[in-house]
Amino acid sequence: MTRNDYPACSGANWIDILNPSKEEMEKLSKEYGLDEHIVRDCMEPEHLPKYELVDDVHFLILRFYAPEEGKPVPTIQELTNKIAIFYTGKFIITIHRKELSFVDDILKKFSVKKYSSITELVVKIIWHALETFSKPGILLSDKVDFYESEIMLRKSSEDQVQTLYLIKHQASVAHKVLMLMAEPINHQHPEKNERSAVQDMRDHYLKMLTLYNQILDDVNNLMSLSMSVSAKRTNEVMRVLTIFSVFFMPLTFIAGVYGMNFKFMPELDHKWSYPAVLFVMALVTVIIYFWFKRKRWI
Numbered sequence: 538m539t540r541n542d543y544p545a546c547s548g549a550n551w552i553d554i555l556n557p558s559k560e561e562m563e564k565l566s567k568e569y570g571l572d573e574h575i576v577r578d579c580m581e582p583e584h585l586p587k588y589e590l591v592d593d594v595h596f597l598i599l600r601f602y603a604p605e606e607g608k609p610v611p612t613i614q615e616l617t618n619k620i621a622i623f624y625t626g627k628f629i630i631t632i633h634r635k636e637l638s639f640v641d642d643i644l645k646k647f648s649v650k651k652y653s654s655i656t657e658l659v660v661k662i663i664w665h666a667l668e669t670f671s672k673p674g675i676l677l678s679d680k681v682d683f684y685e686s687e688i689m690l691r692k693s694s695e696d697q698v699q700t701l702y703l704i705k706h707q708a709s710v711a712h713k714v715l716m717l718m719a720e721p722i723n724h725q726h727p728e729k730n731e732r733s734a735v736q737d738m739r740d741h742y743l744k745m746l747t748l749y750n751q752i753l754d755d756v757n758n759l760m761s762l763s764m765s766v767s768a769k770r771t772n773e774v775m776r777v778l779t780i781f782s783v784f785f786m787p788l789t790f791i792a793g794v795y796g797m798n799f800k801f802m803p804e805l806d807h808k809w810s811y812p813a814v815l816f817v818m819a820l821v822t823v824i825i826y827f828w829f830k831r832k833r834w835i
Contacts, residue, residue: 538555538556538557538558538561539554539555539556540552541553543644545628545655546653546654546655546658548627549627549628549629550629552629552631553637554631554632554633555633555634555636556633559580562580562632569594570592571594572592572596574591575594575623578598579621579632583613583614583619584598584619584621585613585714586598586600586714586717586718586721587717587720588721588724590724594624595622595625595659595724596621596622596623597621598620598622599619599622599662599663599666600613600617600619600620600666600714600717600718601669602617602673602711603616603617603635604617604673609703610706611707611710616707616714617711617714618635619633619634620632620633620662621633624655625655628655629655631662639665639666639669643661654728656726657734659725660734661738663721667715667738667741670714670745670748671745671748673711674711674749674752675748677707677708677752678752681701681755681756681759684697684700685755685762688759688762688766697763698760698764701756701760701763704752705753705756705760708752708753708756712749712750719742722742725738780835783825783829784822784825784826787818791821
């Protein structure tokens, strides 16, 4: 376990704990009077976002974007990681199993301007957890735009639908996590001097939710468009093959009739039978061509 203590605000400390063991968490829960049930929830790495209030101790679980390598179709637990927060008016405890890149950002802000309360610090942690979804969301949106251009310019490839599915899956998982983050976010009730920070956090949450909603809508439309373009291309091929078959069908019939070579076929003895049949074949071809033209099929 790695423990860091920071001054959170006037009269309160921030205890940041990295990868604690079960025994260390039991000791910490006794030191700060934490309920054993919420401590048990805290130790579950797969727990989804939630909020509880037990004996004046606020407990919330957040998830931040931290994908595992080599997981092309990740689950919620493989795409995101968990941070648990206990706080009262006297202390705030953050517990996580991976390094948090945004802790330094929060501390830098604190060195410039101190937080007025624990609630404001919690709000900043939530804001930064939401911010981890921003860059991946923008990258997914750029990929969707790229594949939209490829499809419209007819530069599609065989693995295009598979790639779009992977984008959709990642966006869908992130969107589910963001939807679940609504509970801890909505339980942040600001004091008068904290309203701007809380509103900023809620605006950022809405921005992330809108971003991933838009990605899901775009990629669904794009998959439908890709299927439509593929179906259109298939129809064009079938159309060309049908036109050729219609041209050759009567010619094949005529050739088949005179290719039977029965003994009593009077046309075979006529001098002009061969050029006459060729003329009929040419005439049939011309008639079919002008008929197709009139129907605007070619």
